[in-house]
Amino acid sequence: GIQVEQSPPDLILQEGANSTLRCNFSDSVNNLQWFHQNPWGQLINLFYIPSGTKQNGRLSATTVATERYSLLYISSSQTTDSGVYFCAVRDSGAGSYQLTFGKGTKLSVIP
């Protein structure tokens, strides 16, 4: 099956700093999503981005499908950004819409 690797596994930031999270995947995909899991376990969908660039406030994401990677940018980080960020993909051959998740990047933003 498709492999998803996220880096870095852990990241500690001072409040106000910027960061870039990376997601590499092993095969062509037709669905790529970024999620944020808060410290209480709730997953929130941030972006659906199989290709191109999107922005939502301080967050933006870019997927270069031909090179099999996606980047999530967090600018002017806040303590509420803390949690785990997951990348999830569906490979082009899958017929079930099931997503394969990476292991996540754990972000800690300190005041």
Next chain:
Amino acid sequence: DGGITQSPKYLFRKEGQNVTLSCEQNLNHDAMYWYRQDPGQGLRLIYYSQIVNDFQKGDIAEGYSVSREKKESFPLTVTSAQKNPTAFYLCASRHSQGYGYTFGSGTRLTVV
């Protein structure tokens, strides 16, 4: 407000017991999913269902069972055959015409 409700939030199971985790959605979504999350790991798919009365095994279905008798409900039973059930369980749903997943708030299961 529409959403997914998982219950209970915390569940304790004795060795040899079956337990059932509830997942209910009022989003009118066709597809529903169960994922398992272990510490420091990503989510792994247990079972999924795309329509009522039909479901498919995911990557780690052994020791689990599901039913989909109603569109709104997709309960997961953790059987005694699941040797390491302590984990965080997440239910999700998706509209058949859409790509976005909505997740519940999860059930934390602990074997005592």
